[in-house]
Amino acid sequence: xxxxxxxxxxxxxxxxxxxxxxxxxxxxxxxxxxxxxxxxxxxxxxxxxxxxxxxxxxxxxxxxxxxxxxxxxxxxxxxxxxxxxxxxxxxxxxxxxxxxxxxxxxxxxxxxxxxxxxxxxxxxxxxxxxxxxxxxxxxxxxxxxxxxxxxxxxxxxxxxxxxxxxxxxxxxxxxxxxxxxxxxxxxxxxxxxxxxxxxxxxxxxxxxxxxxxxxxxxxxxxxxxxxxxxxxxxxxxxxxxxxxxxxxxxxxxxxxxxxxxxxxxxxxxxxxxxxxxxxxxxxxxxx
Amino acid sequence: xxxxxxxxxxxxxxxxxxxxxxxxxxxxxxxxxxxxxxxxxxxxxxxxxxxxxxxxxxxxxxxxxxxxxxxxxxxxxxxxxxxxxxxxxxxxxxxxxxxxxxxxxxxxxxxxxxxxxxxxxxxxxxxxxxxxxxxxxxxxxxxxxxxxxxxxxxxxxxxxxxxxxxxxxxxxxxxxxxxxxxxxxxxxxxxxxxxxxxxxxxxxxxxxxxxxxxxxxxxxxxxxxxxxxxxxxxxxxxxxxxxxxxxxxxxxxxxxxxxxxxxxxxxxxxxxxxxxxxxxxxxxxxxxxxxxxxxxxxxxxxxxxxxxxxxxxxxxxxxxxxxxxxxxxxxxxxxxxxxxxx
Numbered sequence: 001x002x003x004x005x006x007x008x009x010x011x012x013x014x015x016x017x018x019x020x021x022x023x024x025x026x027x028x029x030x031x032x033x034x035x036x037x038x039x040x041x042x043x044x045x046x047x048x049x050x051x052x053x054x055x056x057x058x059x060x061x062x063x064x065x066x067x068x069x070x071x072x073x074x075x076x077x078x079x080x081x082x083x084x085x086x087x088x089x090x091x092x093x094x095x096x097x098x099x100x101x102x103x104x105x106x107x108x109x110x111x112x113x114x115x116x117x118x119x120x121x122x123x124x125x126x127x128x129x130x131x132x133x134x135x136x137x138x139x140x141x142x143x144x145x146x147x148x149x150x151x152x153x154x155x156x157x158x159x160x161x162x163x164x165x166x167x168x169x170x171x172x173x174x175x176x177x178x179x180x181x182x183x184x185x186x187x188x189x190x191x192x193x194x195x196x197x198x199x200x201x202x203x204x205x206x207x208x209x210x211x212x213x214x215x216x217x218x219x220x221x222x223x224x225x226x227x228x229x230x231x232x233x234x235x236x237x238x239x240x241x242x243x244x245x246x247x248x249x250x251x252x253x254x255x256x257x258x259x260x261x262x263x264x265x266x267x268x269x270x271x272x273x274x275x276x277x278x279x280x281x282x283x284x285x286x287x
Numbered sequence: 288x289x290x291x292x293x294x295x296x297x298x299x300x301x302x303x304x305x306x307x308x309x310x311x312x313x314x315x316x317x318x319x320x321x322x323x324x325x326x327x328x329x330x331x332x333x334x335x336x337x338x339x340x341x342x343x344x345x346x347x348x349x350x351x352x353x354x355x356x357x358x359x360x361x362x363x364x365x366x367x368x369x370x371x372x373x374x375x376x377x378x379x380x381x382x383x384x385x386x387x388x389x390x391x392x393x394x395x396x397x398x399x400x401x402x403x404x405x406x407x408x409x410x411x412x413x414x415x416x417x418x419x420x421x422x423x424x425x426x427x428x429x430x431x432x433x434x435x436x437x438x439x440x441x442x443x444x445x446x447x448x449x450x451x452x453x454x455x456x457x458x459x460x461x462x463x464x465x466x467x468x469x470x471x472x473x474x475x476x477x478x479x480x481x482x483x484x485x486x487x488x489x490x491x492x493x494x495x496x497x498x499x500x501x502x503x504x505x506x507x508x509x510x511x512x513x514x515x516x517x518x519x520x521x522x523x524x525x526x527x528x529x530x531x532x533x534x535x536x537x538x539x540x541x542x543x544x545x546x547x548x549x550x551x552x553x554x555x556x557x558x559x560x561x562x563x564x565x566x567x568x569x570x571x572x573x574x575x576x577x578x579x580x581x582x583x584x585x586x587x588x589x590x591x592x593x594x595x596x597x598x599x600x601x602x603x604x605x606x607x608x609x610x611x612x613x614x615x616x617x618x619x620x621x622x623x624x625x626x627x628x629x
Contacts, residue, residue: 015562033402035405035406036498036543037409041449083583083587085587086587087587087621090587090590091346092401092402093342093346093348093401094586094587094590096348096402097348097539097543097582097586098582098583098586098587099581100536100539100582100583101578101579101580101581101586102579103579104575104578104582105573105576105579105583108573108574108575109576112572112573112576121606141372144584218532222409222410222413225409225410226406226410229406233402259415261421264414264417266420267410267411267414267417268414270405270410271395271410271411271414274395274399274403274407278398278403279400
């Protein structure tokens with residue numbers, strides 16, 4: 001029974017990370033209709049930035065996380081300004097190729113500075129909590145709590161503030177948003193900033209129980225794509241629910257079926273779902 | 288003056304000149320290594336021509352292309368190394384295998400539109416990589432496949448040597464380009480272009496979307512399989528890295544630099560970039576620091592690459608000259624070609 005609960009914790013941890021990454025991806029898709037293949041690279045840069053702040057500058061974990069979120073948010077805005085904005089009237093295939101260009105560039109850049117070694121990132125939360133035999137490492141608890149807090153804060157921001165409302169308005173209807181005088185550029189930049197910051201925070205939370213290396217974004221971004229297809233592209237609740245589904249499927253699949261093939265589960269699920277429903281599970285996902 | 292050179296480049300004579308140059312290359316090269324690099328560039332070019340069919344002509348960004356390349360390579364490698372087949376039957380099997388798997392994947396994936404298709408194929412490419420890496424009983428996993436047979440020369444030539452192999456690859460490349468040229472001028476090629484210009488538009492013309500898209504996909508994966516099989520016969524040692532997504536990204540770069548949706552573009556882009564990376568060896572690891580931004584700049588400013596840019600330049604020139612040389616301008620086929628391949 002304990003092992004079963006352990007898998008629930010694992011599923012929640014994985015689901016939280018996947019959900020945060022997918023949330024950024026789905027926000028950008030909702031506003032600009034770009035599948036941002038470079039999002040995984042932003043995630044990776046986030047991890048390296050935290051690593052740099054903590055190891056090379058000796059900054060505290062929380063400060064490093066904030067710094068890395070700021071850097072990646074700026075990086076996201078730069079991508080929007082320099083790449084996606086000039087491409088807004090191009091055929092959709094160009095956005096995707098440009099996103100791949102950004103991905104390749106960021107990965108090569110990080111590799112040039114830090115090499116392709118696997119690095120371990122420490123965290124002040126190394127303790128283990130023991131609830132009557134049920135063992136939970138503090139970092140995992142932090143991931144789950146952090147993700148839930150962030151999602152809640154994001155919801156509050158989107159629902160209760162004017163700036164948040166402009167993002168939702170533009171996701172619902174571009175023309176409608178223009179009609180009421182919403183500045184599309186501002187919304188696009190803000191969305192990229194939020195999406196970048198979420199990726200960086202997710203990477204910083206997850207890095208201490210994983211490793212930091214230039215290709216670390218590949219699997220995460222592909223799973224995030226699977227998640228937003230599952231949850232409906234552009235849907236926020238869909239991204240969170242989809243993240244949890246994939247997280248749990250992996251935790252339980254990896255434990256009860258096969259560890260070697262656990263990464264295939266997400267993709268197999270996608271192939272299966274899209275074969276039956278080409279428009280995704282919740283195609284008309286509510287915003 | 289430049290225009291005259293340009294129109295000279297568009298005559299059939301230029302094509303034969305290029306072919307003659309390719310045939311003479313082993314004699315012009317200063318060492319065997321250069322011939323080897325050229326042969327590998329040609330192998331990649333064949334795969335890029337395949338990508339050009341589905342992505343350039345049909346407008347569907349296929350991110351599993353490198354995966355099909357690896358399937359071609361592994362089919363040939365496993366059949367010759369583990370099951371004692373000789374090269375040519377295994378070669379044929381590799382083509383059939385990639386075509387059949389391409390058909391299966393195509394039937395499922397092509398029901399999806401645009402972004403969904405790109406994401407789906409990205410995942411398919413990754414599944415192929417994971418299967419090759421993890422299914423050790425079949426593929427030997429990370430160890431890779433050794434002792435792959437070289438093409439059998441029927442006692443006439445020895446394809447284990449670089450120069451004969453170069454000519455073999457060149458022959459397949461010429462065949463691939465010839466087929467591509469025929470395709471682009473045929474009704475089928477125009478059907479693909481109609482689909483690229485818009486699903487609804489194509490459907491309203493009475494085009495069966497699914498059938499044509501699947502056909503384009505199968506053709507493209509077969510090209511990838513052909514290239515993969517030749518690659519396995521050339522390097523004779525393959526590993527899971529052949530299925531890595533970076534190969535697909537490399538091929539997209541070659542295609543985009545050369546000119547997406549054109550006939551000469553894939554060749555120009557592939558040979559050009561392979562040689563640039565070869566001459567800047569120190570760049571090997573970090574080449575994407577240059578090619579990543581290059582991709583972005585290309586899609587923003589020159590979305591049609593070298594060939595496309597050249598064709599539209601010729602088109603403008605020809606139009607500007609039309610009032611003066613009415614008779615001569617009608618000979619120039621540039622405008623039509625340029626527009627068709629836009």
